[in-house]
Amino acid sequence: MRVPTPKKVGAALAFAVAAAGIATYSAMDVLMKGLSITSGAYSAVLWRSVVGVVLLGTIFVLRRRPFPGRAALKLHALRGATAGFSVLLFFWGLVRVPMAQGVALTFLAPLIALYFAAALLGETIRRAAILGSIVASLGVLVIAAGEVQGHASTAHVLGSLAIFAASIFYAYSLILLRQQAQVADPLEVALFTSVVLGGLLLLGAPWFAGLPTTAQLPSIGVAAVLGSLSAMALAWAYSHAEAQVLAPVEYTAFVWASLFGWWVFHETVSLYTAGGAALIILGCVLAVRGHAAPAPQTEAAA
Secondary structure, eight states, X not given: OOOOOOOOOOHHHHHHHHHHHHHHHHHHHHHXXXXXXXXXXXXXXXXXXHHHHHHHHHHHHHTTOOOOOHHHHHHHHHHHHHHHHHHXXXXXXXXXXXXXXXXXXXXXXXXXXXXXXXXHHOOOOOHHHHHHHHHHHHHHHHHHHHHHHTXXXXXXXXXXXXXXXXXXXXXXXXXXXXXXXXXXXXXXXXXXXXXXXXXXXXXXXXXHOOOOOGGGHHHHHHHHHHHHHHHHHHHHHHHHSOHHHHGGGGGHXXXXXXXXXXXXXXXOOOHHHHHHHHHHHHHHHHHTTTSOOOOOOOGGGO
């Protein structure tokens, strides 16, 4: 199937749309954290995924899209499983740490993806990537120092470790996404990865999940809509502008996480978290300097 060439638009408009996508996804994080607090991360991710499948599946059917082939289905299944681990670990950890800190730790994923690309795709690790990794590692140490200085609870530390682990799975999913992009468009990737994720979670639902309450249904529905809108906004932006132009927009998530965390959950951002986030972002910028950065794909696209 031949994909039409996107009409060229200004870089400023594409950047604005991508920024709106990140803001929308950050708002979804707020709802998902609230749902995870009240009913657990497993239930929150499960029912958001189910509603997301209904929304994306409806669009897929209305557009009369063909069913993916065997090669694509294998990639969808593998990435769906990887995304499942990443998403569950992320929201489980986000319940236990401030939103700004959790989002800062996810910025490690593009750097980790560089090493996965070297190991799995045979790509060369450049000196800039090594330098960026060192700088970003210092940022993680600064955040860890803040936890030590603030006498963080065991739950807080475990939450940070869970989000760090989620970043590793997320980094691997970026490698799979490169392969998916060769055989499927963003709508198919989002839908079938969500189908796999939701299907796997349904298998464990009798033991790890419960039915949502009536009061939770609006939050689940809105979270699914926000996630879908975010995925479509980012996909549109990256089809109209180069990744290296739009990559910095990913880091606006830290600002939104700080604001939403303060407004909704009364969280504060420590100097350690802000300083650590700055070092991690600097490390990412150094690592991809001179090369087109991969388009950031949030969990919303999973």
